[in-house]
Amino acid sequence: MQAAALVIDDLRDQYIQQMALVRQTYDRTGDGTAAIRRRSSIVDRLLIELWRRAFGADASAKVSMLALGGYGRKDLFPFSDIDVLFACTDDDTEKNTRPAIRALNQAMWDIGLRASPATRTLKECSRFDPDNLEFTLSTFDHRFLAGNFPLYQKLHNETFPGLVLSEWNEIAQKLGEIARSRHAKYGNTIFHLEPNLKECPGGLRDFNLAPWFALLFHLKEHKEWPKQRSGAGSSDKASALGWQSAHGDAEAAFDFLSAARCFLHFRHGRDDNTLDWQSQDEAAANSVGLETRGTADPAYWMRTYYRHARTIYRRAVLLMEHLPAPVSFYKQFRKRRSPIQGTDFSLDQGRIDISPTAQFSDTDGLLRIFAIISNHGYTLTQAAEDRITDALPVLAIHTPEGPYLWNCLREVLLGPHAAHALRTMHALGILEMLIPEFHGIDALVIRDSYHRYTVDEHTFLTIDNVHALRRPVEDYEQRLATLLPEIDRLDLLLLALLLHDTGKARRNGEHTAQSVELADSFLARLDFDIEEREIVRKLIRSHLEMSSALRRDIFDTDNVHTLSERVGSPLLLKMLTLITYADIKAVHPDALTPWKAENLWQLYMSTANFMDRSVDEVRYHADLDPTLLYRIGAMLPGPGEAKFPTQEKAIRKFLEGLPQRYLQTRLPEQIRNHFLLAAKVDQNQFEPIQLDLRPHRQLLELTVIARDRSRLFADVAGTLAAWGMNIVKADAFANEAGIIVDSFQFTDTFRTLELNPEEKDRFTVNVREILSLGITSSKTQIEQLLANRRQTPRNGTVKVEVPTRLEFDSESSKHSTLLQVVAQDTPGLLRQIALVLHNHDCNIEVALVDTEGETAIDVFYLTQYSQKLTPEIQQTLAQNLKHALDKILPQPQNL
Structure with a gap:
């Protein structure tokens, strides 16, 4: 007994020393993927040694030890549980080996390994428990560690594939249900102030969906387990259903999340995957997961996280669309695929696919696809997305401008699913190709407790909020919805929302002025006339005016009078009211309370009434405000600077x-x-x-x-x-x-x-x-x-x-x-x-x-x-x- 204790102490010391080296290497290199691979190898050696001491050198024993789950993938993070399966040939073997298995499990804990063992007979391994899908999923990633190898081969070649094939539909459906339920738990968004790197949408669980789906579809087609399966970053896993693109976005995302999760484990000394405020600051200070070492800005570091999470989450959602859905007898005989005229795309049950022979030479057909997505809410298949991404260099040469670009973008903005279409364009790089000014707010983080979303996602939500008013639910939404028909240029309002926060990328000065400056360059490329450009400029410049007025007494006459002067016209007031509503609601889910929405409506009504009832009272006097007088004078035709003094009296007379x-x-x-x-x-x-x-x-x-x-x-x-x-x-x-x-x-x-x-x-x-x-x-x-x-005769009747x-x-x-x-x-x-x-x-x-x-x-x-x-x-x-x-x-x- 004493000798056994000495062995355990020796193994524990070895494990502590080796993990200290892993920590040192990680601190020096920042390579999280290497750290989890190295820990997997360390634990492999320890468990094989414990197996040898528990079962001796008898390889003919009717039991095998398998690594499962993350350990099976060799994705063993510093403080993750060790998932192990002890597979026995029959009940007698399970009974006879129980003491040895119990001793081995206890030794794992004594060494400092958080054991998560399971013991199953071969017969039990062939049964599917719908209430314990986690175990079935863990067997998707299995490796042989020690014991009876022929028994492992039987499990690998017959038992596990047979189980999956016999319950294929239910496993696939439940896998989708679990993922969707997890997404719903986190609000179906990657944007959380303190995200969980494992569980949140866009986290490591979503990354693992790719190899799991790959396995399911491989088994269905080939009726056998894949020949080679290793770590999550390997090419066979990453290529699942188009998961891996030519740009390596899958590996990059996994490497970043691995580095960040290792950092959290080492920092807390336990399996803690929550990226809290303090952890974000420290991770940024150490440039965790970044290619360059040194100190990074926390907002920039979180921006990198959101970009990777967005890549993973988007792919996960697309993967789940491949799950088989119940099909009615009638639908089986309906035409599944229909071509979209004038393009190389086709529509198949709500998903837009691309012809394998398609050649992208211009953006005409492509932009038409996004207009269709905006109007109908369709999604692109993974193959279509990857083909578009690969074709971006060619498309960039033919980037449209002027009225053609505006007509295409206008159709996208006015569609009821505009935000969905814009997110798709953004994820594929199309939006930045058309509007380079938007690139600065890609995954840009506003680090305060008030803003829930990155700036780009906030922008898309504002557009979503305006379109949602077409289907009002709350009383205040029904009132605000009455303004929509009174705005004859809703397209300009939506364009202003798309550009209203672009100035936040510059991080210096008032962002509204910066946004106007960036919008100016884009509006010039659209060949907007002066009036259209001024409407968009003024909406962007004034988009915070009503929010500021809401912080004061909305019934105060001076407050209403000041807002009226700054807004200027009833039409702009209506547009700014909708912009303010959409902007506040898009900050975070609880930002727009019914009380605040009611105040916004009251402020609109008070200001509108003031504008209507004080038209003849507020008149221009050049002595009080000569700004307009000088501006008009500067615009007069004529040579030199002498033109203004000679006509100042006439201008004053006209304006007064x-x-x-x-x-x-x-x-x-x-x-x-x-x-x-x-x-x-x-x-x-x-x-x-x-x-x-x-x-x-x-x-x-x-x-x-x-x-x-x-x-x-x-x-x-x-x-x-x-x-x-x-x-x-x-x-x-x-x-x-x-x-x-x-x-x-x-x-x-x-x-x-x-x-x-x-x-x-x-x-x-x-x-x-x-x-x-x-x-x-x-x-x-x-x-x-x-x-x-x-x-x-009048046309028609009253x-x-x-x-x-x-x-x-x-x-x-x-x-x-x-x-x-x-x-x-x-x-x-x-x-x-x-x-x-x-x-x-x-x-x-x-x-x-x-x-x-x-x-x-x-x-x-x-x-x-x-x-x-x-x-x-x-x-x-x-x-x-x-x-x-x-x-x-x-x-x-x-x-």
């Missing part, structure tokens, strides 16, 4: 007193153009009317600049209606000098200008002529044109009858009485309203006209003799206005 709403909803280039037109009005009495007609997104926009006169707004509206133009939006502003700037956005209902380009000149000439006529003459001509237009509503409000504005008219949209409606206002000597200070479907919603800021309207005037005006509208509005149909 214009509502801030006008200035904030126009680009500086537009304001400059309007000033130049206004200068012509001042300089030439023979050109009293200046017109600017230009495309505006899907609409046309006509801006009229002239000296204020009676009924001008009404005449413009009437002329447009007479030409068959459907006015969608309109606004009217005036400066202190009496120059009016009226803008009308409209659709060309009968495509008159589109189909007849020469009509554009006749249209503007006709508008100018009518507006230049005397009041009586213009009225007669417009009414005659409108009469002819009303005789033309789908929704809108009752006319008139609302007066003298409280919201300090200077004006607000009149809101809600009515059925019909030709000449706006003109009829303006005529009645003119007949009652009402001056339109500001007009805001909008159309939603068949409903016209028009708001007028009115004064009479520079005063608010009295209640008596309001009552008379309401009666006359209702009577006038009844004449032109379609009458309700009798049912």
Whole structure:
């Protein structure tokens, strides 16, 4: 007994010394893969020695000792359990060898090895226990250590393959179920502040799915165990179902995780696989797993971890898609594979595959595939992904730019599965190829307790959150979802989200300014026009404004007023509200509480109401803020710097007193153009009317600049209606000098200008002529044109009858009485309203006209003799206005 104890002590000393050498070598080289291989060899020698002492030299004993699981793969981490199987030929052998096996197990513990032994007879090894899949999986990785070799050969060649083949479907299904359940436990994401290197998605358990699936499919095809199986980094395992690519991403990921897990084991002195904050700092300080030694930034080190975890997790998810699914009798006879026209791809039950003979020469078909993924949620097969990755150098030569690139990217962004498509593009390197500015935030970590996700994943989640509003669940989501139909350029909003955090890669200065700078270079390559570029720039620049306002009293007037000034326009406010919602919700799962979402909606409503009700109050004064004055002056045509001083007075005169709403909803280039037109009005009495007609997104926009006169707004509206133009939006502003700037956005209902380009000149000439006529003459001509237009049958019938509503409000504005008219949209409606206002000597200070479907919603800021309207005037005006509208509005149909 004493001699046996001395032997155990000697073996324990040997193990401690050898593991100390393993630790020293690891500390010097940082090679975790070598460390786990070396520990496996050390334990092999110890167990073989213990076997020899327990069973003697009798190789004919009817029992064998096998290494299983990680030990069987030779992936034995410093403090991992030692999984060993003692396989006996029959029950008698198991009974007779029980004392020796028990002594051997005890010796393992005495030496310092955490034994995890199992004893099974040959008959028991051939049975499948659905409640103990872990044991079956551990036999997938087995090695002979000592004992009866013919018994091992029987297990290897007959028992284990027979068990797997007989229960193939159930084993495969349960393997997928266990993996999915584990992923769900960790939120189906690799992004955890303190991840578990073994259990989390993208961890070592996910890495092992590849060789397990390889074994399953190999057995199914060849009916025998693979000829050679060794460590997890070996080529036969890594090549499982396309696991290994030509770029070595599998080995690189395994080597990094091995180094990191060895570091944790040595650091804690136990089988602890949680990468906590302190461990991250220390691992980064020692550059664990990195090719370069020295000290690394913790955020950079975690960035490397997430990149490797993403590679493993993505492959694991793709592997599980190969699991057999229950197929109905009907589906067996359905056509499985259908080609995707114009591409080398085909669709097979929700997975997109690629033709083996496909040749990538450009990105046309490839980008079309990602648009299909975005619209339908399909996934790429591993073969397709690997072919795309290998073809990237060729594709990079043909990288598209300009409108073609934007049209492709736009289709991806607008699809309901946009985030899924973008993640796929990102994982394959396509996204960075198209948008190099995005590369800086690849797996970028924000090291605080608030941000759960890397910057790139956070970006994709923001886009996911916007699209999820199409299927609202919570009450606050239903309210926010009402803003979606009111945003006619959702594509620009989603593009702003895609680029809004790219500046975080630079890590110096305010990231919003850096993001705008990076976005500028990309928008230039897209050939965006000035207005589109400015919308995206402003959304990125202002994407934190509402979040900042939420930290203050949302009902404080000054807070609302400040936010209103910084946002500028109602459309941008709606877009920023959705961006703020998506941004907060994408920080971490609990960031957007119902209370915070409610506050966001209240802030939006307060700011929107303030914008609508204070249009005539907030006006520009050059002495208080000369910035715009100087900016417009710098943009004027002319040589040298002398052009501004000579025109400063004229610019000041034009800008003075214009509502801030006008200035904030126009680009500086537009304001400059309007000033130049206004200068012509001042300089030439023979050109009293200046017109600017230009495309505006899907609409046309006509801006009229002239000296204020009676009924001008009404005449413009009437002329447009007479030409068959459907006015969608309109606004009217005036400066202190009496120059009016009226803008009308409209659709060309009968495509008159589109189909007849020469009509554009006749249209503007006709508008100018009518507006230049005397009041009586213009009225007669417009009414005659409108009469002819009303005789033309309307296209279709009224789908929704809108009752006319008139609302007066003298409280919201300090200077004006607000009149809101809600009515059925019909030709000449706006003109009829303006005529009645003119007949009652009402001056339109500001007009805001909008159309939603068949409903016209028009708001007028009115004064009479520079005063608010009295209640008596309001009552008379309401009666006359209702009577006038009844004449032109379609009458309700009798049912």
